[in-house]
Amino acid sequence: MLKKLRISIVTLALLGGYANAELVIDVQGVAQPTPVAIVPFGWEGSGPDMPLDVAAVINSDLKRSGRFAPIGEDKMLQKPTNGADVDFDDWGFVDVEAVVVGSVVQTGDNAYTLQFQLFDVFGRRQLLGYRMPASRGTMRGATHRAADMIYEKLTGIKGVFGTKVAYVTAVRQGQGRLYSLIVSDQDGENEHTVMESTDPIMSPAWSPDSRQLAYVSFEGNKSSIFVQTLRTGNRFKVSSKPGINGAPAFSPDGRQLVVTLGGVDGNLDIHVLDITSRQTRRLTTHRAIDTEGTWSPDGRHIYFTSDRAGGPQVYRVPAKGGSPERITFEGSYNARPRLSPDGSRLAMVHNDRGNYRIAVMDLEKKNLLVVSTGRQDESPSFAPNSDILIYATRQGRNGVLETVSADGLIRQRMASGSGDVREPVWSPFPRF
Amino acid sequence: MSYFKLVAVGLLAALLAGCSGSPSIPDPEPTDTTYGDSGASTGGMDDGGLGDGEFIDDPSAGELGMVIYFDFDSSEVRSQDQDLVSRHATQVSDNMRVRIRLEGHADERGSREYNIGLGERRSQAVRQMLMIQGVSASQISTVSFGEERPASFGSSESDYAQNRRVEIKYTN
Amino acid sequence: MIRDANNIIPVSMAVLLHVLLLGSMIVAFDLSRTMPITPLAIQATLVTEIPDVTPPRVVRPEPEPEPEPVVEEPEPEPEPEPEPDNSEELRREAEEEKRRLDALVEKERLEKIRQQEEAEQERKEKEAAERKERDEAERKKREEEDKEKKRVEAEQKRQDDIRRQREENERLRRDAEATARADEIEAEEDRFAAVDSGELAVYMAQIRQKIERNWSAPASAGAELKCSVRVRQVPGGEVVGVTILNCNGDDAVKRSVEAAIYRSSPLPEPSDPNLFDRNILLNLSIRQ
Numbered sequence: 032m033l034k035k036l037r038i039s040i041v042t043l044a045l046l047g048g049y050a051n052a053e054l055v056i057d058v059q060g061v062a063q064p065t066p067v068a069i070v071p072f073g074w075e076g077s078g079p080d081m082p083l084d085v086a087a088v089i090n091s092d093l094k095r096s097g098r099f100a101p102i103g104e105d106k107m108l109q110k111p112t113n114g115a116d117v118d119f120d121d122w123g124f125v126d127v128e129a130v131v132v133g134s135v136v137q138t139g140d141n142a143y144t145l146q147f148q149l150f151d152v153f154g155r156r157q158l159l160g161y162r163m164p165a166s167r168g169t170m171r172g173a174t175h176r177a178a179d180m181i182y183e184k185l186t187g188i189k190g191v192f193g194t195k196v197a198y199v200t201a202v203r204q205g206q207g208r209l210y211s212l213i214v215s216d217q218d219g220e221n222e223h224t225v226m227e228s229t230d231p232i233m234s235p236a237w238s239p240d241s242r243q244l245a246y247v248s249f250e251g252n253k254s255s256i257f258v259q260t261l262r263t264g265n266r267f268k269v270s271s272k273p274g275i276n277g278a279p280a281f282s283p284d285g286r287q288l289v290v291t292l293g294g295v296d297g298n299l300d301i302h303v304l305d306i307t308s309r310q311t312r313r314l315t316t317h318r319a320i321d322t323e324g325t326w327s328p329d330g331r332h333i334y335f336t337s338d339r340a341g342g343p344q345v346y347r348v349p350a351k352g353g354s355p356e357r358i359t360f361e362g363s364y365n366a367r368p369r370l371s372p373d374g375s376r377l378a379m380v381h382n383d384r385g386n387y388r389i390a391v392m393d394l395e396k397k398n399l400l401v402v403s404t405g406r407q408d409e410s411p412s413f414a415p416n417s418d419i420l421i422y423a424t425r426q427g428r429n430g431v432l433e434t435v436s437a438d439g440l441i442r443q444r445m446a447s448g449s450g451d452v453r454e455p456v457w458s459p460f461p462r463f
Numbered sequence: 464m465s466y467f468k469l470v471a472v473g474l475l476a477a478l479l480a481g482c483s484g485s486p487s488i489p490d491p492e493p494t495d496t497t498y499g500d501s502g503a504s505t506g507g508m509d510d511g512g513l514g515d516g517e518f519i520d521d522p523s524a525g526e527l528g529m530v531i532y533f534d535f536d537s538s539e540v541r542s543q544d545q546d547l548v549s550r551h552a553t554q555v556s557d558n559m560r561v562r563i564r565l566e567g568h569a570d571e572r573g574s575r576e577y578n579i580g581l582g583e584r585r586s587q588a589v590r591q592m593l594m595i596q597g598v599s600a601s602q603i604s605t606v607s608f609g610e611e612r613p614a615s616f617g618s619s620e621s622d623y624a625q626n627r628r629v630e631i632k633y634t635n
Numbered sequence: 636m637i638r639d640a641n642n643i644i645p646v647s648m649a650v651l652l653h654v655l656l657l658g659s660m661i662v663a664f665d666l667s668r669t670m671p672i673t674p675l676a677i678q679a680t681l682v683t684e685i686p687d688v689t690p691p692r693v694v695r696p697e698p699e700p701e702p703e704p705v706v707e708e709p710e711p712e713p714e715p716e717p718e719p720d721n722s723e724e725l726r727r728e729a730e731e732e733k734r735r736l737d738a739l740v741e742k743e744r745l746e747k748i749r750q751q752e753e754a755e756q757e758r759k760e761k762e763a764a765e766r767k768e769r770d771e772a773e774r775k776k777r778e779e780e781d782k783e784k785k786r787v788e789a790e791q792k793r794q795d796d797i798r799r800q801r802e803e804n805e806r807l808r809r810d811a812e813a814t815a816r817a818d819e820i821e822a823e824e825d826r827f828a829a830v831d832s833g834e835l836a837v838y839m840a841q842i843r844q845k846i847e848r849n850w851s852a853p854a855s856a857g858a859e860l861k862c863s864v865r866v867r868q869v870p871g872g873e874v875v876g877v878t879i880l881n882c883n884g885d886d887a888v889k890r891s892v893e894a895a896i897y898r899s900s901p902l903p904e905p906s907d908p909n910l911f912d913r914n915i916l917l918n919l920s921i922r923q
Contacts, residue, residue, distance in 0.1 A: 053914040059922040060852040231611035297587035320580030366574035
């Protein structure tokens with residue numbers, strides 16, 4: 032009797048961890064790169080090698096995103112090239128959560144089929160499977176698209192592996208420098224020189240359809256704004272008024288540019304230029320420096336830098352005209368605003384205790400997050416998925432490019448051209 | 464590459480080969496690609512600091528100084544340079560056919576296009592001073608290179624000081 | 636560069652040449668190689684989805700259709716022949732006819748007799764069969780009655796046996812219960828002793844640490860993530876079931892949770908086997 036009583040008391044006094052005959056455990060995780068495996072692709076065609084090491088490109092894309100940790104080939108217990116041969120136990124054994132297998136099959140003289148399948152190892156099921164046609168010239172682009180699909184399936188975020196970046200390089204040449212405007216794949220491959228000059232080139236900007244770049248050129252010892260069609264190399268001068276012509280940026284519909292004009296008296300102000308008619312409409316009149324205009328993705332506002340309050344801060348004005356309204360209040364220097372394509376965030380150059388760094392402001396919550404760590408960081412530009420930024424930083428004497436995730440946690444150095452690299456801009460999603 | 468384009472490129476290349484070796488337009492004095500050679504003897508300056516820095520013309524050259532320097536975050540012509548500006552003003556206003564270009568510059572810190580603005584402010588300051596002293600507006604053009612054409616490539620305070628400047632170029 | 640008005644023409648020509656050269660340099664390149672940006676020729680985004688890895692459906696061959704019956708065409712009717720004239724024939728035919736009819740009548744009479752005899756035979760047979768049936772029925776009835784009697788007796792016996800067995804079982808059960816209760820009490824006491832000594836906490840911590848180590852939370856796992864998962868294990872720690880109960884994360888998060896648990900199999904075993912539990916409830920969140 033006493034025994035029974037004691038038991039019931041202890042049962043009542045039972046502390047956590049033992050409810051209803053079940054262990055209850057709290058687990059706290061941290062974001063880590065997901066371990067995955069990209070198995071070398073199979074190859075069927077003339078010659079010993081496929082035109083592009085597809086698995087290596089996908090591997091590199093996923094790894095560079097900072098969100099995945101692909102395992103090395105030496106760790107793979109099997110190397111299937113077809114979904115039917117995938118053994119989930121083998122992959123579970125090496126602790127990867129997803130596996131990509133595939134092949135490249137030659138179907139004609141310059142025709143191939145790229146095929147891939149993505150598997151969830153512990154769920155033991157296929158997540159994706161696609162087959163795409165490609166030629167030697169388009170194989171890299173097709174591979175990046177495959178990587179985009181894999182990335183989006185596994186993270187829910189749209190991949191940007193198929194996008195491009197444009198930037199300016201300056202290389203010493205004799206007494207002066209050679210400036211080049213370059214476009215490359217976002218992984219640094221496929222560099223194409225778009226424009227070259229012994230006079231400075233500045234402020235490249237992508238048109239919304241990715242077909243054109245606007246930029247400032249100092250040829251002839253004065254600043255002019257050009258719009259150049261990438262495919263043909265044809266360009267036309269859209270603004271060469273007396274004084275400063277600078278800081279071009281396309282409107283969301285691609286028909287207008289916001290530009291900075293200084294005029295003879297050097298009062299820099301924001302103007303909107305119609306590309307077809309070349310007519311301009313003035314948006315600011317203050318005697319302060321008003322420059323670095325950029326459109327909001329909904330086309331309703333233009334954000335710009337102004338030092339009308341003493342030092343540079345970010346302002347915005349309705350695109351149709353109106354009174355500018357100040358946006359940044361933290362810190363003594365905020366300049367070069369750029370909005371994320373989803374309209375939720377604003378990136379800028381921010382002076383943080385003497386260092387010029389990239390900061391990202393949430394437009395709703397209004398909090399500012401410093402996302403870079405250099406002393407002279409500049410020119411932030413969002414990727415079209417609004418999830419990554421590219422910017423220029425310094426390594427010794429030279430400028431180099433880095434990318435950082437919008438939360439500031441994942442940083443990568445971008446391999447880019449030699450010399451001093453600056454002013455990177457990320458292309459929009461390509462429209463086919 | 465089509466045959467036509469090949470010929471066109473070849474012709475152009477041949478034509479250009481006839482030009483002078485410089486990659487830009489033949490010019491008796493290619494001043495746009497040189498730095499610090501504008502006559503001011505920057506060599507005379509030591510990196511002891513800018514606090515009292517006076518950029519002295521090289522007296523042996525016998526020429527007018529062609530560069531005016533500015534303090535940090537300032538576009539005010541310093542008192543020690545006002546005499547220099549006056550002398551240029553006299554030179555230009557004496558001859559209506561003389562044209563000058565004022566090239567403004569900034570140090571590398573901060574955002575590029577904003578620095579174009581700072582350089583332009585400096586050129587305009589010199590321009591205003593010249594105009595007050597009788598130079599006609601039609602004789603003066605301004606351009607700003609912001610941080611794009613540094614006179615000195617480093618990141619020290621003395622490099623920055625050398626880059627905050629307006630260069631005066633006589634264009635004819 | 637433009638120093639002297641006299642230089643304008645050669646200078647602008649040189650500028651033009653440069654622009655043309657630059658332009659032609661760019662345009663002259665093979666467009667698909669060095670030329671800036673050739674949009675990808677791949678149209679129609681992507682094409683066929685490769686079907687899942689599941690084994691293909693067995694396709695049964697369709698039965699062969701029945702061959703069509705051959706329809707025979709009727710032969711065409713022959714044309715009737717013309718009739719010849721003949722009276723001698725007719726007399727002879729009449730005599731024939733009479734003889735034939737007599738034969739028929741005789742045949743019929745004989746047929747009738749035969750049938751009567753047949754019927755008689757049938758009747759006799761029928762009677763015999765009926766008699767046989769009646770006897771058979773009698774016999775069967777008697778058999779049934781005997782069987783029934785035996786059955787009732789057996790049933791009675793069975794009921795008695797059951798009753799006796801039940802009583803026996805009841806007695807055994809009561810004994811067993813008493814023993815089991817005693818055992819349970821002992822086991823509980825052991826368990827509580829283990830809890831008291833912190834062994835339970837150690838065991839739970841070991842499980843927690845292993846799963847945390849193996850969990851690669853994806854970027855989409857936000858600060859507000861809360862997932863409850865029931866894990867079933869067998870002695871030895873092998874995970875045999877994972878059920879996500881409530882989870883406000885996306886598919887990537889859920890996949891990562893499942894993966895983390897399976898990667899942690901076999902789970903650590905407790906130092907005291909009494910602590911082992913087949914069911915574990917995990918509450919997952921992101922470390923802040």
